[in-house]
Amino acid sequence: MMYKTLAAAFLASGALQFASASPLEPRQTATVYTHCTAANKVALTFDDGPYNYLTDIVNTLDAAGAKGTFFFNGNNWGCIYDTTLRGKVKYAYDHGHQVASHTWAHKDLTTLTWDQIHDEMWRVEQALQRITGAYPAWVRPPYGNYNDLVKSAAGVRGLSIANWDFDSGDSTGASAAQSKSSYDQIIGSHPSTILALNHETQSSTAYDVLPYAIQKLKAAGYQLVTVAECLGKAPYQSVGSPQTPDGNWHC
Ligand SMILES: [Zn+2]
Numbered sequence: 001m002m003y004k005t006l007a008a009a010f011l012a013s014g015a016l017q018f019a020s021a022s023p024l025e026p027r028q029t030a031t032v033y034t035h036c037t038a039a040n041k042v043a044l045t046f047d048d049g050p051y052n053y054l055t056d057i058v059n060t061l062d063a064a065g066a067k068g069t070f071f072f073n074g075n076n077w078g079c080i081y082d083t084t085l086r087g088k089v090k091y092a093y094d095h096g097h098q099v100a101s102h103t104w105a106h107k108d109l110t111t112l113t114w115d116q117i118h119d120e121m122w123r124v125e126q127a128l129q130r131i132t133g134a135y136p137a138w139v140r141p142p143y144g145n146y147n148d149l150v151k152s153a154a155g156v157r158g159l160s161i162a163n164w165d166f167d168s169g170d171s172t173g174a175s176a177a178q179s180k181s182s183y184d185q186i187i188g189s190h191p192s193t194i195l196a197l198n199h200e201t202q203s204s205t206a207y208d209v210l211p212y213a214i215q216k217l218k219a220a221g222y223q224l225v226t227v228a229e230c231l232g233k234a235p236y237q238s239v240g241s242p243q244t245p246d247g248n249w250h251c
Contacts, residue, residue: 030139030154032146032161036193036230042222043193043230044213045069045164047102047140048171049200051077054088057206058095064214066224068092069162070200071102071140074124077201079251086131086249090242093132098226098235100138101125101159109141109150117153125157130243134236138162138227158237162227164197168209176204183213187220193230194222 036043046057049072061068070092074080080089093099103109103120112120121139129135139159141150146161154161166186168179186194196213198205217224228235 028155029148029151030159030161032151032163033227033231034163034195035165036195036227038225038230038232039192040222041193041225041230042217043069043195043227044198044210044224045071045140045162045196045227046198046200046205047071048073048076048106049078050080050085050089051201053203053206054085054200055091057200057210058088058092058097060206060210060214061097061224062095064218064224066214066218067097067226067229068224069098069100069138069227071100071138071162072124072128073102073106073142074104074127075251076102076106080124080127080131081245081249081251086245089128089131093134098138098228099128099132099134100136100140100162100227100235101128102140103142106142108143108145110145110147114149114153117150118157121153121157121159127249129240130245130249133240133242135238135240137234137237160233162195162231164195165191166194166196168196168198168205168213170202170205170209171199176208179205179209180212183209183216187216187222190220195227195230 046068049070078085101124104123107120109117125136139154140162144163168182170179
């Protein structure tokens with residue numbers, strides 16, 4: 001009640017817009033998801049691209065009737081506006097896979113200011129909208145790291161945060177054999193759902209672990225869907241037409 005009174009006072013003074021821009025705004029904190037909610041569904045996610053193996057990963061998923069989710073950086077292993085890489089991003093989107101934000105330069109967002117966090121977020125959102133026409137509704141902060149400021153910034157931007165409950169270990173030194181063993185273990189424990197972290201930038205993930213995991217997961221009866229689908233949410237805030245490249249498309 002006290003808050004509403006204050007908000008009304010802000011509104012009356014014309015200051016509500018300023019108040020809404022504040023990181024202290026309490027109503028717009030992003031929800032953080034680490035588990036799928038739709039039974040018997042697995043969301044395979046791929047971070048840190050776009051990179052060289054993206055098209056092959058998409059083709060492997062497609063051949064299995066599976067959908068994946070790609071959390072893209074703007075400028076990490078490659079520049080998202082690179083002609084080849086942006087074509088791969090469009091290819092993934094056009095084939096029905098979910099494209100989402102992993103923020104611009106893979107910085108630890110918990111070390112950044114309010115303005116810096118927004119800068120890392122909006123650049124990728126703009127790039128994905130330019131390239132695909134779709135404005136993402138999902139972000140995965142680099143390293144999975146977030147704090148209240150990150151959650152507020154994501155919330156203001158209309159984003160939900162998606163982390164994971166299974167890590168293939170492919171970015172932290174696991175061999176392909178170890179990653180496959182980890183998949184065997186999680187599948188063997190028969191969870192209702194799995195939200196799996198993988199990295200698009202690892203050739204062993206693309207060509208060895210992924211085909212193995214898909215086959216094992218399908219044999220165990222799981223349906224492989226996007227993060228949005230496994231949570232029963234929308235993948236995008238809006239969907240329109242791709243834009244025409246111009247001089248502003250650069251990293
Ligand atoms: Zn990452």
